[in-house]
Amino acid sequence: MSKEWPLWEVFIRSQHGLAHKHVGSLHAPDAEMAVNNARDVYTRRNEGVSIWVVRAVDIVASSPADKGMLFEPANSKVYRHPTFFPMPEEVKNL
Amino acid sequence: MYTTEFEKQKKLVSTEDPEKLAAFEARVAADEFIEPKDWMPEAYRRTLTRQISQHAHSEIVGMLPEGNWISRAPSLRRKAILLAKVQDEAGHGLYLYSAAETLGTSRQEMIEALHSGKAKYSTIFNYPTLTWADIGAVGWLVDGAAIMNQVPLQRTSYGPYARAMVRVCKEESFHQRQGYEIMMVMCAGTADQKRMAQDALNRWWWPSLMMFGPSDAESVNSAQSAQWRIKLFSNDELRQRMVDQTVPQAEFLGLTVPDPDLKFNTDTGHYEFGAIDWSEFTNVLKGNGPCNKERLKTRVKAWDDGAWFREALVAYADKKAARAAA
Ligand SMILES: [Fe+2]
Ligand SMILES: [Fe+2]
Numbered sequence: 444m445s446k447e448w449p450l451w452e453v454f455i456r457s458q459h460g461l462a463h464k465h466v467g468s469l470h471a472p473d474a475e476m477a478v479n480n481a482r483d484v485y486t487r488r489n490e491g492v493s494i495w496v497v498r499a500v501d502i503v504a505s506s507p508a509d510k511g512m513l514f515e516p517a518n519s520k521v522y523r524h525p526t527f528f529p530m531p532e533e534v535k536n537l
Numbered sequence: 538m539y540t541t542e543f544e545k546q547k548k549l550v551s552t553e554d555p556e557k558l559a560a561f562e563a564r565v566a567a568d569e570f571i572e573p574k575d576w577m578p579e580a581y582r583r584t585l586t587r588q589i590s591q592h593a594h595s596e597i598v599g600m601l602p603e604g605n606w607i608s609r610a611p612s613l614r615r616k617a618i619l620l621a622k623v624q625d626e627a628g629h630g631l632y633l634y635s636a637a638e639t640l641g642t643s644r645q646e647m648i649e650a651l652h653s654g655k656a657k658y659s660t661i662f663n664y665p666t667l668t669w670a671d672i673g674a675v676g677w678l679v680d681g682a683a684i685m686n687q688v689p690l691q692r693t694s695y696g697p698y699a700r701a702m703v704r705v706c707k708e709e710s711f712h713q714r715q716g717y718e719i720m721m722v723m724c725a726g727t728a729d730q731k732r733m734a735q736d737a738l739n740r741w742w743w744p745s746l747m748m749f750g751p752s753d754a755e756s757v758n759s760a761q762s763a764q765w766r767i768k769l770f771s772n773d774e775l776r777q778r779m780v781d782q783t784v785p786q787a788e789f790l791g792l793t794v795p796d797p798d799l800k801f802n803t804d805t806g807h808y809e810f811g812a813i814d815w816s817e818f819t820n821v822l823k824g825n826g827p828c829n830k831e832r833l834k835t836r837v838k839a840w841d842d843g844a845w846f847r848e849a850l851v852a853y854a855d856k857k858a859a860r861a862a863a
Binding site: 446447448450467469473476483484487488504507 | 628635638701851
């Protein structure tokens with residue numbers, strides 16, 4: 444084989460109403476074959492009702508080194524959760 | 538197991554940054570998963586690349602001993618089941634190659650390593666499947682041993698490997714059951730059929746136990762691999778579980794396990810079993826098993842025979858892309 448087939452990331456919607464979820468990757472020469480191969484590799488047991496394939500090189504990912512910068516600010520904002528606000532027992536429907 | 542472990546590594550003098558190494562080991566110890574872009578020690582990357590690619594090769598070569606029975610399966614039902622089973626093994630190989638690639642080795646390199654004979658795969662697939670009963674024994678024992686090894690690997694420290702194992706394990710128990718069902722049917726059949734089942738057990742029993750790899754005393758990598766959660770149980774522990782689980786299943790079939798030293802120890806609750814002939818294992822590993830040459834030849838031929846098709850797909854993709862660009 445002269446050139447290696449590009450890598451595709453595969454996303455499957457398992458049921459209507461749910462989001463597509465990353466399930467793995469595969470190599471294929473083009474998008475059409477990527478969908479066909481994803482059908483055979485990742486949905487042999489009715490795992491899906493819809494397939495997305497995306498070229499792996501087109502995915503932009505955050506870097507593990509930026510984890511702190513990206514996600515730590517949310518740690519101190521506990522007031523974003525309803526449990527931050529205790530409510531008296533006798534007050535209903537809140 | 539699906540890896541061979543005989544390529545012993547020299548004790549590595551670590552040249553890693555001690556701070557990064559300590560942080561990495563703390564994450565592993567805290568049962569966290571390591572992801573492709575995370576920092577990892579070179580030895581971890583190398584060990585995993587070898588282990589996952591060998592596992593992938595085993596799935597792929599593992600299709601051959603069963604694949605050659607698809608056209609000779611005794612009924613349409615058996616044929617459809619065996620076809621689905623072998624197709625699953627292809628899927629397992631693909632999940633695993635993808636996982637290994639995330640460590641930085643290309644698919645092409647791995648396939649070339651297999652085809653050149655440089656890479657290893659499980660010794661078990663170098664034994665022949667002589668009769669239909671062998672297909673039963675392989676599903677029952679070989680997939681049974683694979684499950685024993687793969688279930689703990691769902692918790693291995695490398696995320697892509699662990700996730701591949703989750704998928705594999707979901708599919709694997711059908712493999713073992715269809716094999717055991719073949720054995721049940723044969724053992725309930727004619728005297729000749731039962732003899733075939735016994736003969737298959739006789740030939741597959743010891744090679745299946747060897748699948749777990751050399752005894753703990755011989756595996757030098759174990760401590761490091763255990764610390765890095767690449768290996769969760771020792772070879773001997775898994776082998777013992779396999780024996781404990783399988784002997785009663787053989788008894789149910791009315792078959793005799795081919796080990797005169799086998800006996801149940803009521804104190805320990807475990808079976809004691811006879812000595813394994815490791816010279817046979819080493820010999821098969823070195824390439825002198827009954828089918829080593831034939832397996833590799835068949836695999837390379839399938840790859841070469843498919844070259845025109847792969848090239849046509851690329852030509853078609855290129856043509857479509859050129860038209861879309863025009
Ligand atoms: Fe498998
Ligand atoms: Fe299997």
